[in-house]
Amino acid sequence: MKFLEYEAKKVFGEYGIPVPKSALIRSPDEVSACLDGFDSAVVLKAQVDVGGRGKAGGIVMAEKSDAVKAAEDLFSREIRGVPVSEVLVEERLAIAHEYYLSITIDRSGKHPVILFAEAGGVDIESAAEERPEAVRKALVSPLLNEVPQFLIRDLIRGAPVEIGGVINRLYHVFCDRDALLAEINPLVITPAGVYAADAKLIIDDNALRRQGISVNRDLTDREREAEKHGFSYVELDGDIGVIGNGAGLTMSTLDLIDYHGGSAANFLDVGGGAGRERVMHAVRLVAGMPSVKVIIVNLLGGITLCDEVAQGIIDAGVPQQVIVRLAGTNEEAGRRILAGRDYLMVASMEEAVRAGVEAVQ
Numbered sequence: 001m002k003f004l005e006y007e008a009k010k011v012f013g014e015y016g017i018p019v020p021k022s023a024l025i026r027s028p029d030e031v032s033a034c035l036d037g038f039d040s041a042v043v044l045k046a047q048v049d050v051g052g053r054g055k056a057g058g059i060v061m062a063e064k065s066d067a068v069k070a071a072e073d074l075f076s077r078e079i080r081g082v083p084v085s086e087v088l089v090e091e092r093l094a095i096a097h098e099y100y101l102s103i104t105i106d107r108s109g110k111h112p113v114i115l116f117a118e119a120g121g122v123d124i125e126s127a128a129e130e131r132p133e134a135v136r137k138a139l140v141s142p143l144l145n146e147v148p149q150f151l152i153r154d155l156i157r158g159a160p161v162e163i164g165g166v167i168n169r170l171y172h173v174f175c176d177r178d179a180l181l182a183e184i185n186p187l188v189i190t191p192a193g194v195y196a197a198d199a200k201l202i203i204d205d206n207a208l209r210r211q212g213i214s215v216n217r218d219l220t221d222r223e224r225e226a227e228k229h230g231f232s233y234v235e236l237d238g239d240i241g242v243i244g245n246g247a248g249l250t251m252s253t254l255d256l257i258d259y260h261g262g263s264a265a266n267f268l269d270v271g272g273g274a275g276r277e278r279v280m281h282a283v284r285l286v287a288g289m290p291s292v293k294v295i296i297v298n299l300l301g302g303i304t305l306c307d308e309v310a311q312g313i314i315d316a317g318v319p320q321q322v323i324v325r326l327a328g329t330n331e332e333a334g335r336r337i338l339a340g341r342d343y344l345m346v347a348s349m350e351e352a353v354r355a356g357v358e359a360v361q
């Protein structure tokens, strides 16, 4: 789950990373009251979860005298289609230099990796593409709870030594908060020292409960519903709904759809031993996506019973055509239950996919 900038800065601040003085406002009327707390000019920052926020107009510099007008303007805007409902008012930093710092997981190496670049800021992506050598990288053993000094020295080289402390603190945030990404871009040098001018924190969804987060707000209503039932569920862009059991079988179904020129609307693995009710919920969930024109149910009966599956499909009673491929335990009973009704029963996955692709054409 992604934290917004102000939430991430709150966490970073708790770990001793210097962050600018700030106030969060939810309406332009609240600007005047918070201005007294700032000595200098301010920066108004839309709290929206979009990349390239600054370039899209989400960061506005203002003097105290024109801050109200600037806030009214910012609240009335949409940043890459996202309305602005919260704005972080911050003291403006006198930035002498912008660095890039992030910690993420190197999945193939199975350890955290720290990235540091001398030239951070809004153009970091193109800078990293043009000069990949400018981004320094350090792999940290997951057994360590401090970043070794030699790694820090190698990362920062000629950059101010205070950055070393920030790297270590960000690493503590990363480990303690079960993060997938902790990023400061830009990490800035000012006459008053080093500051995190921006902050990004993404928590591993699998660790939300441990982190005391009960609702994953990044999920759509349907994804939340799927989580409740324990389905592995991902929404995609196509129009063919897919329900399978086992990640392998479900993925193969998606691959085959793609191979035949179709486009899947989702991935849904109901898991092993799904009974009548579970299947009903799965079919209804997929049918609930407005984009779904046809649904392929591709289930292999092992501990899953095909007659239970058939009942579940009927219980769901969805308007879209359902193409069913059932094989394995109680297959015959399943077929009998569905026979004579409005379902297309097929014998193989290949057939199911062909029929699905044809149906949407």
Ligand code: GDP
Pocket: 043, 045, 051, 052, 053, 054, 055, 059, 090, 091, 092, 093, 094, 095, 098, 121, 122, 185, 186, 197, 198, 199
């Ligand atoms: P992003 O576009 O979402 O990454 O927004 P950032 O918070 O990183 O801000 C974008 C850019 O605005 C930064 O790279 C800085 O150049 C500039 N900026 C942000 N805060 C300040 C500030 O306090 N003072 C100054 N001078 N520039 C700032």
Ligand code: MN
Pocket: 121, 122, 185, 186, 198, 199
């Ligand atoms: Mn940024």
